[in-house]
Amino acid sequence: MTERLTLPSPAKLNLMLHILGRREDGYHELQTLFQFLDYGDELTFAVRDDGVIQLHTEFEGVPHDSNLIVKAAKKLQQQSGTSLGIDIWINKILPMGGGIGGGSSNAATTLLGLNHLWQLGWDHDRLAALGLTLGADVPVFVRGHAAFAEGVGEKLTPVEPEEPWYVVLVPQVSVSTAEIFSDPLLTRNSSPIKVRPVPKGNSRNDCLPVVARRYPEVRNALNLLGKFTEAKLTGTGSCVFGGFPSKAEADKVSALLTETLTGFVAKGSNVSMLHRKLQSLL
Numbered sequence: 001m002t003e004r005l006t007l008p009s010p011a012k013l014n015l016m017l018h019i020l021g022r023r024e025d026g027y028h029e030l031q032t033l034f035q036f037l038d039y040g041d042e043l044t045f046a047v048r049d050d051g052v053i054q055l056h057t058e059f060e061g062v063p064h065d066s067n068l069i070v071k072a073a074k075k076l077q078q079q080s081g082t083s084l085g086i087d088i089w090i091n092k093i094l095p096m097g098g099g100i101g102g103g104s105s106n107a108a109t110t111l112l113g114l115n116h117l118w119q120l121g122w123d124h125d126r127l128a129a130l131g132l133t134l135g136a137d138v139p140v141f142v143r144g145h146a147a148f149a150e151g152v153g154e155k156l157t158p159v160e161p162e163e164p165w166y167v168v169l170v171p172q173v174s175v176s177t178a179e180i181f182s183d184p185l186l187t188r189n190s191s192p193i194k195v196r197p198v199p200k201g202n203s204r205n206d207c208l209p210v211v212a213r214r215y216p217e218v219r220n221a222l223n224l225l226g227k228f229t230e231a232k233l234t235g236t237g238s239c240v241f242g243g244f245p246s247k248a249e250a251d252k253v254s255a256l257l258t259e260t261l262t263g264f265v266a267k268g269s270n271v272s273m274l275h276r277k278l279q280s281l282l
């Protein structure tokens, strides 16, 4: 049987997110802080020599060829000129459209996994540039280190924020990123932070007021978690999170809140678990 490789595909949080302005192409200039979670999906790969790219796991609402996993594999195959193909399976546990970057992470795991299995020898710069054509959050997952991001998320500076335990609540609504960025009430004029490292007290997410206003489920999650710690929104939501100094404390709060809401506990991590696994293969 062909050798199989299983790799993690972690979630991310936006620890802060400021919107500085809108570009001529409609995209928004951001400043955001990305940190990974030791929590995510798992992708399994097996090389095939007939050039076919086949994702074997079905996604509700996402056709095969629209899946970011398949798109990433096809782009890498085309641009590298390899004659090899791939069979892919995924154990999907990350909620879709929750602002924790599951789709982008899956794309990055695919790029790094195939670079390894197809023995392409591409460096992270080249893989991140290809990744950016799939989504603004793909490059940070390719590079695998917590980062302060600027532009639309592609200019990355590695950072070392604290690594607390998080309670992440998953309101059962999917928030459309496009809808939030086109809301007339969105604040788009935050002043750029020029000091490095980013001074404490800049943990605001400019999307929060608009998302909380439109989605009562998100408002409710923020209120409930806010009774225990500072409750924040990741990306454009819907997920809400708060940090705790120990797993025991995070577990205690999670147990109380997940009686009525969906959620999980995970450790913040400045080095992606994907990169830790890849390192162990060398």
Ligand SMILES: C[C@@](CO)(OP(=O)(O)O)[C@H](O)COP(=O)(O)OP(=O)(O)OC[C@H]1O[C@@H](n2ccc(N)nc2=O)[C@H](O)[C@@H]1O
Residues within 6 Å of the ligand: 014, 026, 027, 028, 029, 030, 032, 098, 099, 100, 101, 134, 135, 136, 137, 151, 152, 153, 177, 178, 179, 181, 234, 235, 236, 237
């Ligand atoms: C804002 C973040 C923060 O991590 O949100 P989440 O998706 O994680 O919640 C991301 O950068 C999201 O990046 P990405 O995932 O590539 O965005 P897409 O879904 O492609 O964006 C959908 C739409 O949102 C708008 N959009 C997105 C990103 C951006 N910097 N400015 C924008 O104006 C555009 O109208 C775009 O067509």
Ligand SMILES: Nc1ncnc2c1ncn2[C@@H]1O[C@H](COP(=O)(O)OP(=O)(O)O)[C@@H](O)[C@H]1O
Residues within 6 Å of the ligand: 061, 062, 066, 067, 068, 069, 095, 096, 097, 098, 099, 100, 101, 102, 103, 104, 105, 106, 107, 235, 237
């Ligand atoms: N492999 C994938 N995993 C998750 N979502 C995917 C994937 N491929 C395509 N998508 C599409 O991308 C959208 C955004 O997904 P995701 O990255 O999980 O959310 P977010 O950007 O809010 O963190 C999904 O609603 C889905 O339609």
